[in-house]
Amino acid sequence: MHGRIRAQLLKGTTTLLVLTVLRDGELYGYEIAQRIRGRSGGAFAPGEGSLYPALHALEADGALEASWRDSDRGPRRRYYKITKSGLAMLAEHSHEWAAFSQGMARAVEGN
Amino acid sequence: MDALSGWLTIILYVGGIGGFLIATVALVRRSERRLGGGRSNVSPAAPAAPGGSPDPITTYLDQMTPELMLPAEDVAEVRAELADHLGDSIANLEAEGLEREDAVREALGRLGPPRELGRQLRIAHQSTRRLxxxxxxxxxxxxxxxxxxxLGGTAVGLLLMLxxxxxxxxxxxxxxxxLPDMTSGDGGSTANSILLAIAIAVAAAAATRYAVRTSAGLSRRSPGSVAVFWAVAAVLGFGWWFLFAYRGPQSWPSVAIELCIPLIAAAAAIVRVERPMPHVGRWAIVVLLVGAIVPMVLLLGVTSSGPASMTTISQSGPEPDLHLATVAPMAPAAWLPDGAIIGGGWGSDASGTRVAFDLNPSLSGLTMGSVLANWRDIRFEAWRALPDSDPGSTGIDPQYTTPLLAQPAVISGDSLQAVLHLERMRYSGMWWVVLTGIGPDGGRYLLQVGGGGNTSFNGSVWDWLTTAQ
Structure with missing residues (x-):
């Protein structure tokens, strides 16, 4: 039950979470998922099936750049890097999220 | 000065078209790289499991791939990225204590249904901007x-003809x-029309193929998924263009080729469309331009400065025998002063043959209207003429009893004018134009002996198919 509620709440926030973790540096897909999970203390874990479509859509929109590079082990990995356009998108999404979450908190708490 | 202008024209032609072609080739190459025509920068993903048993990861990726409908390079990247992700995910789950089989099942479950993932990834790649x-x-x-x-089709056509x-x-x-000689009697018009038809058929096929491969790479779609769109566009566009809009020399063989062009273009869009385009290098473009366009421009420069391809109007009497009796008797001098109307001249191009006969300027005080006051139904008649291959014979071919074409003459100042659409007659070939009119006795008489020329059909396929001749 809790998982379903969280999944609903996470809908639409994947973009914000991805851009947020990529602000600190280049990461590949699995690292991004792990980093989101770690930063939220395990509270947020975006469905891995929605992570890659989000990454590829952000790349198509110019918010991310992707490049194949050698990894420490095994095959080459696809690393994502945030662009200037992505930083602007992150600022916009962050502002929207802050306004939304504050409004939601006031509504839920009844203040 | 004229020579300088001519060379400047050639430089502008070659430079402009060359730049356009080089830009096209660069665009196609960029798209080809995306379509997998170049070297892939990703590693092969998820090799099959040893022992021949179906590997669940490969099975998952294989189920997802048809939903992607992306170019080969994108498909390879997606598969490699997801295989890499699954490798990490399974390793971590195993580290957490799961058995290999359970770890694989859990990792695949976290990615969700493969077809849905493929569909979502396709949507992510195929943005409106890319479309x-x-x-x-x-x-x-x-x-x-x-x-x-x-250019290539012209070369192919010339080689075929040779x-x-x-x-x-x-x-x-x-x-x-x-074998029958296709070049005699029509000044090579049939051969020319076939050469042109071959060139534009190859051009239409190349255009459609370039469109499919380039649009697929740029829009991040598989060539197969955009092929139908371009095939329909080619059938409609080229079908309309080559049936109604394109005008040029025609013959039955060229008309047959042009009617097939929509199908040829559609086949070029669909057949083996995943196969990369052959690379056309910059030097190949330079050679094509220098080899084809420079002679073409030089040829245009020569033909545009010269007269139309026909004989001058004869102003003399019926010497040698022009077989004018086939048409009508000469007008009696009592009804039309001898030499009152002289052959003015004409010009012939793709839009028709404009004929103008003038009032003899020595007849001061008279007008064309007053000279022809006793005449009615004055018209230009084009008759089949004897071929000019035999210098001993000229004028109207006496085996014909009716003209090829007749057009009313319109008085304009001191001129009689008309436009004869000989270019819309199949195999009009050699012709002879005279001026006739009905005299006071109700009989038709020859008012001017005119002159001859040679015209080939020039029009669209539709014009050819619907011409009265």
Whole structure:
């Protein structure tokens, strides 16, 4: 039950979470998922099936750049890097999220 | 000064078209790299499991792939990325204590149903911006492909013709079999029309192929998924263009080829469309331009400065015998002063043959209207003429009893004028134009003996099919 509620709440926030973790540096897909999970203390874990479509859509929109590079082990990995356009998108999404979450908190708490 | 202007024209032609073609080739190459025509920068993903048993990861990726409908390079990247992700995920789950089989099942479950993932990834790749880039790039590449195909098609057509001539000569020499000569009697118009039809057929095929491959790469779609769109566009666009809009020399063989062009273009869009386009290098473009466009421009410069391809109007009497009695008797001097109307001149191009006969300027005080006051139904008549291959015979071919074409003459100042659409008559070939009118006694008489020329059919396929002749 809790998982379903969280999944609903996470809908639409994947973009914000991805851009947020990529602000600190280049990461590949699995690292991004792990980093989101770690930063939220395990509270947020975006469905891995929605992570890659989000990454590829952000790349198509110019918010991310992707490049194949050698990894420490095994095959080459696809690393994502945030662009200037992505930083602007992150600022916009962050502002929207802050306004939304504050409004939601006031509504839920009844203040 | 004229020579300088001519060379400047050539430089502008070659430079402009060359730049356009080089830009097209660069665009096509970029798209080809995306379509997997170049070297892939990703590693092969998820090799099959040993022992021949189906590997669940490969099975998952194979189920997802058909939903992607992306270019080969994108498909390879997606598969490699997801295989890499699953490798990490399974390793971590195993580290957490899961058995290999359970770890694989859990990792695949976290990615969700493979077809849904493939569909979501396709949506992510195929943005509206990329779609517009694909359509625009496809149209641009089609233009460049058409020019390249036209140049290449001209070369192919010329080689075919050379081979045909060589074959016909060999048959004639060795076996004694004489094939019909397609160049005599029409000034090479039939051969020219076939050469042009071959060139534009190759051009249409190249244009469509370039459009498919370029638009697929730029819009991030598999060539197969955009092929139907371009095939329909080619059938409609080229079908309309080559049936109604394109005007040029025609013959039955060229009309047959042009009617097939929509199908040829559609086949070029669909058949083996995943196969990369052959690379056209910059030097190949330079050679094509220098080899084809420079002679073309030089030829245009020569023909545009010269007179129309016909004989001058004869102003003399019926010497030698022009077989004018076939048309009508000469007008009696009592009804039309001798030499009152002189052959003014004419010009012939793709839009028709404009004829103008003038009032003799020595007849001061008279007008064309007053000279022809006793005449009615004055018209220009075009008759089939004897071929000019025999210098001993000229004028109207006496075996014909009716004109090819008759057009009322319109008085304009001191001129009688008309436009004769001889270019819309199949195989009009050699002709002779005279001026006739009905005299006071109700009989038709020859008012001016005129002159001859040679015209080939010039129009669209539709014009050819619907012409009255």
């Amino acid at each position: 517009l880039a694909g359509v625009g790039g496809g149209i641009f590449a089609a233009g460049g492909g058409f020019v390249l195909g036209y 081979a045909t001539v060589a074959g016909a000569t060999a048959l004639s020499t060795v076996v004694g079999l004489h």
